[in-house]
Amino acid sequence: MTRTPTTDEWGIDATWLDAFDEEHEVDQATIDRLREVIGRPPADLEDRAPIVALPGDALEVDEAEVTLEDGSTRHVDGELDDDFPLGYHWLQAPGGHRRRLIVTPGRCWLPERSWGWAVQLYATRGRDSWGIGDLADLRAVREMAAAQGAGFVLVNPLHAVAPTPRQEASPYLPATRRFRNPIYLRVSEVPGASAVEVDEDAGRALSDGELIDRDAVWARKREVLRRVFDTTGRDDPAFPDWWWHQGQKLQDWATWCALADRHGPDWRAWPEPLQDPRSEDVGRFVAEHERDVAFHAWLQWALQLQLERATEGMTVIQDLPIGVDGGGADAWTWQGVLARGVNVGAPPDAFNGQGQDWGSPPLVPWRLRLTGYEPFVESIRATIAGAGGLRIDHVMGLFRLWWVPAGGTAADGAYVRYPAEDLLGIVALESARARALVVGEDLGTVEEGVREAMAEHGVLSYRLLWFEDDAPAAWPAEAMAAVTTHDLPTVAGLWSGADLAEQREQGTGTDAELERGRTELLGRLTGAPKKAGSGTAVRRAHEALATAPSLLLSATLEDAVADERRPNMPGTTGRPNWSLPLPVPVEDLPQHELLREVARTLADGVRGGGPAAG
Incomplete structure (x- = not known):
């Protein structure tokens, strides 16, 4: 029996269901507090909010003039023509508000069936890397994947964090979802790098440690990058032309970075006149620090050039985090749309009895609608840009x-x-325009109707060997199929018991809970002998995965090299999450025998030939 929660005019549900299908009532004090944060939506919201429709759809207005993206106009009488152009238009009904009309195909673009690698780029270092995997290393992985017949590479979020000395480690708490992190630049390949003296040995020495030290990496890279910019940054006319075409959004980002350099990474702690992006004080700051602002814009140009080289000829699926740092650039720019005094997270469930707080402020739904969904559009478009895929x-x-x-x-x-x-x-409109596939991470407690809506819109589901009760052969076709993710044990870590030992050390569950979870997961490895090595377990897991009919089959590099440590262990604070380098240099990956076997197994699965022989 389906239970539909009561939702008030602020959009707040009065009840919720836990992982055991048990209903809970929300405390009235919580509801009152959230209503205060959200604010009462305006009475004429539905007359001002954008309309999202398909060609041929009936509209909620009898007649209107529509100004199309290209500047031409069309008259509509109650419905859109079947050939109405897709895109972002403006609708004006007689006596009504001017409002955005978003015409979408309704379904995302879908590719041919393929397999690929899931890559934590920061961890995937080469011998020439400066302490962290970079876009040249991504290019090397892409070249390897192409040679193996793969169709895609899935990477962790590449979004930028504050440019300050202390670097945020988590890729899932960026300062922006619209711009990329310059820590991923290969310094020797930025325009003008040959004009300055660069101590490559000192840079490579940053890889000598057991962990990735982002603070040290960024300090070294930033110092050299600034010297390159100061020496040659304005020599290439392509940069100012590119900067001009990026418009206000890049100007805002570069301005926030320059301000963060002087006042810290949280705009909420800046002098009050600088907290408003459109204030006269901010304008004066930009005029007085024009070169500093230009430097941060130039970094984005260099990133764009290197990403184009890294992704050329292959789909690179980029990851979109659920939110941003409340003190970051997007929150500064869109502070009138983001809620203050709340964060997004997750309720208590079978895996975390206390629930989770992810530290990101949410967008207020009605305020988002009144922007014409612009913050959402820009985040989706920027993350898809130039790579062909979105998770x-x-x-x-x-x-x-x-x-x-x-x-x-x-x-x-x-x-x-x-x-x-x-x-x-x-999402469907941006996907169709970019010819980019879209995967939705629908793991954990998924409300009834979500997966059906995803399927209707061509958003691929995400299925994991660790989570599914059914054998991979019974998984849906419109999905990305994988063994594990960055938040879950690697096959080798699970098989050897190393992950269980680390969970005990970190106190993430009782011994009984952890041992039960390990036993259940091992049962999904299709019967490998208990005394078999981790390599055998990895092979068996991917042989099972290869039987899935899913559109995309994905394997992690950690599994392919039998790494025992997962990139992230949720709920831990003393562990070096997001800072563990891959134990195999990127140059050696193409010759790694287990990795090659995993590649052959998934390639055979996609071709329909079944799992590869040992």
Whole structure:
């Protein structure tokens, strides 16, 4: 029996279901607090909010003039023509508000069936890397994947963090979802690098440590990059032309970076006149620090050039985090749309009895609608740009998000609803325009109707050997199939018991819970002998995966080299999450025998020939 929660006009659900299908009531104090944060939507919201429609759809207005993206106009009488152009238009009804009309194909672009590698780029270092995997290393992985017959590479979020000395380690808490992290630049390949003296040995020495030291890497890279910019940054006319075409959004980003250099990474702690991006004080700052602002814009240009080389000829699926740092650039630019005094997270569940607080402020749904969905559009478009694929982290957030009021625990939150049909329509439009596939990370507790809506819009589901009760052969076709993710044990770590030992050390569960979980997961490795080595377990897991009929088959580099340590262990603070380098240099990956076997197995699975022989 389906239970539909009562949702008030603020979009807050009065109840929620846990992982055991048990219903809970939200405390009235929580509801009152969230209503205060959200604010009452204006009475004429539905007359001002954008319309998202398909060609041929009936509209909620009898007649209107539509100004198309190309500047031409069309008259509509109650419905759109079947050949109405896709895109972002403006609709004006007689006596009504001017509002955005977003015309979408309704379904995302879908590729041919293929397999590929999931890559934590920061961890995938080469011998010439400066302490961290970079875009030249991504190019090397792409070249390897292409030679093996792969169709895609999936990378961790590449979004930028604050440019300050202390670097945020988590790729899932960026300062922006619209610009990339310059720590991923290969310094020797930026325009003008040959004009300055660069101590490559000192840079390579940053890889000598057991962990990735982002602070040291960024300090070294930034110093050299600034010297390159100061020496040659304005010599190439392509840069100012590119900068001009990026418009206000890049100007805002570069300005925020220059301000963060002087006042710290959290705009909420800056002098009050600088907290408004459009203030006269900000304008004066830009005029006085024009070269500093230009430097941060130039870094984005260099990133664009290197990403184009890294992704040439192959789909690179980029990951979109669920939110941004509340003190970061996107929050500064869109502070009137983001909620203050709350973070997004997850309610208590079978894996985390306390719930989770992810540290990102949510977009207020009605305020987002009144922007014409622009913050969402820009984030989707920028993450897809030039790479051919998008993975949406926690795709359930397009439908509802768990809001956690400040000062309380994650268990004190409530679900707030979002206009999912509109957001999925926008994703489909951006996907179709970029010819980019879209994967939705629908792991964990998934509300009824979410996967059906994803399928309707061509958003691929995400299926894991660790989580599914059914054998891979019974998994859906419109999905990305994998063994594990960055948040879960590697096959080798699970098989050897190293991951269980580390979980015990970190206190992430009781011995009984952990041992039970390990036993259940091992049972999904299709019967490898208990005394077999980790390599055998890796082979068996991917032989099972290769039987899935899913559109995309994905394997992690960690599994392919039998690494025992997962990139991230949720709920831990003393562990070096997101800072563990891959134990095999990128140059040696093509010759790694186990990796080659995994590649052959998945390639045979895609070709329909079944798993490769040992």
